[in-house]
Amino acid sequence: MKLLPDTHIFLWSLLEPTRLSKRVAAELENPLNELWLSPIVIWEVLILAERRRISLEPDAATWVRRVCQTVPFREAPLTHEVAIQSRAIDLVHQDPADRFLAATALVYDLTLVTADHRLLRSRRIAALANT
Template sequence: MNLLLDTHVWLWSLLAPERLRHEAVAALEDPENRLYLSPISIWETLLLAERKRIELSGDPNAWVSKVLTEVPIFEAPLTFEMAVVSRTVQLSHEDPADRFLAATALVLDLVLLTADRRLQDCPDLKTLAA
């Protein structure tokens, strides 16, 4: 299965894996699955750190760079098509990060691993509850 990790799932897998459901941990650890991360999640992580909503050890930029070199994950591209789809995806809210993640999953035909009920309820979006 090809999985796109929602930002909180990526962070929880690194900082608080006990917050993830057993099925999510199994999906993350399954060597048959390919894990993808959007550049939007990097942006969102750094924004959360700047706003003191999450605490990362040391400099947030250095932390992200280190994790990306140590933990195997594929970079999901960010394309013009995703920008267009982000405005038409049927979400109940306007969060730009969620819209881009949903659009990325739709355009690349990925399963979005998320604990966000609003994303899980999005029509046409394949999700796995985290």
């Protein structure tokens, strides 16, 4: 399975793994699965750190770089097709980050890993719920 964690799942997997369901934790750790990462997740992590909603040491940018060097994620490029699909996708809300994550999952045929019920409602994207 090709997995795309959303921002919460990404952070929880690294900082608070007990917040992951057993199924999600097992799938993220399964070496047969491919882990993908959207630049939108990194962008949201940096915003959370700037707003002091999370603390990353020694600083957010260094922490992100270290994670990207050590965790075997494949980066999902933010392409024009992802941008087009972000506006076409059937989401009930307009959150740009969520729309880009859903569109990324759709364009690259990934399973979005999320606890966000708004994302889980979409019928067009494959999702793994953290429940």
